[in-house]
Amino acid sequence: MKAVLYRDIQVVKMSDIKRPIITNNEALIKVEYAGICGTDLHIFDGLHPRAKAPLVMGHEISGIIEEMNTERKDIKIGDRVAINPLISCGYCLPCREGNPHLCPNLKLVGIDQNGGFEEYVKIKDDKLYKIPNSLPLDLAALIEPVAVAVHAVRKSKLLIGDKVVVIGGGPIGQLVALICRINGASSILLSEIKLERFNFAKKMELITASSKEETIKKNMEMTKGEGADIVYEAVGIQETYNYITELVKIGGKIITIGAANKPIALDMWKVYFGELTLIGVHVYTPKDIEIGIELLNNYPKIFRPFISKIIGLKDLQSELTGLIDGTSKAMKVLVEL
Numbered sequence: 001m002k003a004v005l006y007r008d009i010q011v012v013k014m015s016d017i018k019r020p021i022i023t024n025n026e027a028l029i030k031v032e033y034a035g036i037c038g039t040d041l042h043i044f045d046g047l048h049p050r051a052k053a054p055l056v057m058g059h060e061i062s063g064i065i066e067e068m069n070t071e072r073k074d075i076k077i078g079d080r081v082a083i084n085p086l087i088s089c090g091y092c093l094p095c096r097e098g099n100p101h102l103c104p105n106l107k108l109v110g111i112d113q114n115g116g117f118e119e120y121v122k123i124k125d126d127k128l129y130k131i132p133n134s135l136p137l138d139l140a141a142l143i144e145p146v147a148v149a150v151h152a153v154r155k156s157k158l159l160i161g162d163k164v165v166v167i168g169g170g171p172i173g174q175l176v177a178l179i180c181r182i183n184g185a186s187s188i189l190l191s192e193i194k195l196e197r198f199n200f201a202k203k204m205e206l207i208t209a210s211s212k213e214e215t216i217k218k219n220m221e222m223t224k225g226e227g228a229d230i231v232y233e234a235v236g237i238q239e240t241y242n243y244i245t246e247l248v249k250i251g252g253k254i255i256t257i258g259a260a261n262k263p264i265a266l267d268m269w270k271v272y273f274g275e276l277t278l279i280g281v282h283v284y285t286p287k288d289i290e291i292g293i294e295l296l297n298n299y300p301k302i303f304r305p306f307i308s309k310i311i312g313l314k315d316l317q318s319e320l321t322g323l324i325d326g327t328s329k330a331m332k333v334l335v336e337l
């Protein structure tokens with residue numbers, strides 16, 4: 001079968017490889033769409049510690065069940081499915097406590113096993129989510145970033161009427177903002193420096209700010225100087241944490257979504273004096289996947305604009321290169337198989 005293999009730093013190659021053979025509790029999925037994620041760019045750039053060439057990347061997958069060896073009665077060959085790409089150990093404390101997404105041994109399809117940039121991918125049967133007939137498979141391939149945003153908004157316990165700020169206009173930040181809208185936030189301010197992402201937020205009719213100063217100023221106007229109920233941080237850098245406590249109200253919440261790769265300083269006086277709540281969020285639970293599928297199915301007009309373009313497997317090398325060097329400015333690129 002056809003697959004694109006990550007071979008070396010910034011090198012992927014179209015290859016002919018053996019179709020995976022499934023055993024107990026596994027399914028073979030005919031991949032229809034696979035999204036390109038920041039994680040794939042990280043691997044492509046040779047920066048991911050666990051990813052070892054040769055590897056088929058891609059963990060944002062939708063497809064059709066081709067073969068199956070399962071005791072599940074609710075799915076069958078030919079079903080259209082979205083995939084939960086997280087692989088947890090099942091026996092550690094978080095796994096036993098019902099938080100498999102926090103497993104310290106967490107593994108991912110497309111890093112620790114071959115992923116979706118191939119014709120057929122092998123997936124554990126409990127990671128398959130049958131999707132409604134009304135949900136197109138290209139939209140279904142957005143399930144993974146949508147589930148991340150669903151998880152963040154659910155963890156924040158957003159209430160109807162809350163005023164929120166989202167810092168960072170990448171796919172996750174934009175999705176968080178739109179899911180806050182669906183869930184009744186009364187005002188949403190999205191802060192983003194990069195022009196194309198700023199423009200995307202404008203197109204989605206979000207209120208936008210393009211600098212720290214503008215974010216603080218607009219937030220003060222929108223909240224009558226009292227600060228936002230919830231600030232979602234979807235960047236993960238010191239610069240945003242330097243002013244995040246100026247955006248949130250006394251008694252408000254800061255939700256950390258952006259993955260910081262080193263310790264970050266925060267004005268803990270403000271956290272202490274204002275009883276701020278700091279909530280970390282990481283990936284998603286199986287329930288978030290289910291909710292994400294419902295949202296994609298029920299609000300297709302909100303999510304469709306996220307698909308910037310659809311490419312073929314043969315275009316993956318040039319697209320990955322373009323996304324790394326900035327010549328491709330997509331929100332989300334899907335590979336169609």
Ligand SMILES: [Zn+2]
Pocket residue numbers: 037038039059060144145
């Ligand atoms: Zn992803």
Ligand SMILES: [Zn+2]
Pocket residue numbers: 088089090091092093094095100103104105
């Ligand atoms: Zn575990």
